[in-house]
Amino acid sequence: MREGFAFVDELVPGIRWDSKYATRDNFTGKPVDGYLVNRIVGTRELCVALTQARDKAAALGLGILLWDGYRPQRAVDAFLRWAEEPSGHDARKQIHYPAITRPEMFEKGYVATKSGHSRGSTVDLTLFSLASGELLDMGGGHDLMDEISHHGAAGVSAEAASNRAQLCSVMESCGFSRYDSEWWHYSLIEEPYPDTYFDFPIE
Numbered sequence: 001m002r003e004g005f006a007f008v009d010e011l012v013p014g015i016r017w018d019s020k021y022a023t024r025d026n027f028t029g030k031p032v033d034g035y036l037v038n039r040i041v042g043t044r045e046l047c048v049a050l051t052q053a054r055d056k057a058a059a060l061g062l063g064i065l066l067w068d069g070y071r072p073q074r075a076v077d078a079f080l081r082w083a084e085e086p087s088g089h090d091a092r093k094q095i096h097y098p099a100i101t102r103p104e105m106f107e108k109g110y111v112a113t114k115s116g117h118s119r120g121s122t123v124d125l126t127l128f129s130l131a132s133g134e135l136l137d138m139g140g141g142h143d144l145m146d147e148i149s150h151h152g153a154a155g156v157s158a159e160a161a162s163n164r165a166q167l168c169s170v171m172e173s174c175g176f177s178r179y180d181s182e183w184w185h186y187s188l189i190e191e192p193y194p195d196t197y198f199d200f201p202i203e
Helices: 044-058 073-084 102-107 158-173
Strands: 005-007 041-043 062-068 122-129 176-179 182-188
Touching (some): 005 044, 041 044, 044 122, 044 158, 044 182, 073 102, 122 158, 158 176, 158 182
Antiparallel strands (some): 005 041, 062 122, 122 182, 176 182
């Protein structure tokens, strides 16, 4: 592990995770370069802020589930190569990008050629009920690259809009800023490496 980084679950007990890019359950349909184990990595500063967010969520009867944290630059490069491949019959399209093409993922800002994730202090996450373990309804899943995923999107149920607002309140109160096009994406405002895009693998 690179100095200054850690496995989030080791520093933030009680947090759940499902590293989507280490599995086939992502928009590419296969594990992504650089994700060798199903764990979430982040800067130590990120872990401190997530500890605060975990506690604020718990006070509301809620827990935090992480889908992604630090993302190696080689994974971003793999996304670029994937976007240039002939799509053919893509079983993941209806789940992740039903109304756009692969290149439009980049044009519309859902995937970046230089991702804040690679700086180590950005997370993709959601909330779940501590009582039942069930994920809260957010009006769409992780990496649904569609306008319905935007903050304030029309067509989202009142319950989902309330849950998104609750997540936003928790995260912003703990020093994070939201990304307007993805309800699940938050970055630490005072990130320790604002200009560095790391490429060490998660292993």
